[in-house]
Amino acid sequence: METEKLAFRLVNDDESALAEIIDRFTPLVSTVIYNMANGSLSTADLEELTSDTFVTLWYHRKQVQIDKLKGFLCCIAKNKARDRLKSVRRHATVSIEDEDMDFEDGMMVSEEIENKLVTEALYKALEEIGEPDREIIIRHYYYYQSSTEISEKIGMKSETVKSRIKRAREKLKALLSERGFVR
Numbered sequence: 001m002e003t004e005k006l007a008f009r010l011v012n013d014d015e016s017a018l019a020e021i022i023d024r025f026t027p028l029v030s031t032v033i034y035n036m037a038n039g040s041l042s043t044a045d046l047e048e049l050t051s052d053t054f055v056t057l058w059y060h061r062k063q064v065q066i067d068k069l070k071g072f073l074c075c076i077a078k079n080k081a082r083d084r085l086k087s088v089r090r091h092a093t094v095s096i097e098d099e100d101m102d103f104e105d106g107m108m109v110s111e112e113i114e115n116k117l118v119t120e121a122l123y124k125a126l127e128e129i130g131e132p133d134r135e136i137i138i139r140h141y142y143y144y145q146s147s148t149e150i151s152e153k154i155g156m157k158s159e160t161v162k163s164r165i166k167r168a169r170e171k172l173k174a175l176l177s178e179r180g181f182v183r
Helices: 002-011 015-037 043-059 066-091 096-100 109-129 133-142 147-154 158-178
Strands: none
Touching: 002 015, 002 066, 015 043, 015 066, 043 066, 109 133, 109 158, 133 147, 133 158, 147 158
């Protein structure tokens, strides 16, 4: 209810509501961006994307549905991160000589490349499992929602959500195994 009041104030051009939203939802937005980045962006990029998310929220405040502020924020954050990652990938090059160089955090270039390949394979596999399983898996593992929360959001029984999570995990494992990512 408190979030809905904040959203209502935001939609009605209350700048103090934006300040409260920033205070309240910065950890959520930062987590979404961090998870999307999967180690591919610098701390400065993560902070910039978090700020950009709230700027975009302000510019699009009239489009916010009062009861969906959190989801709207997460979508903005996800899109900002995805756009930045596309930009980074477009300009990224790795030479053979760099293969043995360490990154700042100690990760080798080959490990970083492998992580990106696994991430891309996972995204493709998620697309293949279809809806509503894709949404359920994303809500459960990406947004850390419980079966009960998911069931409320998508209008499905909690037990059904639990069984769909289990079956979707098995499908993902099989798809990733076919592609050589799971032994």
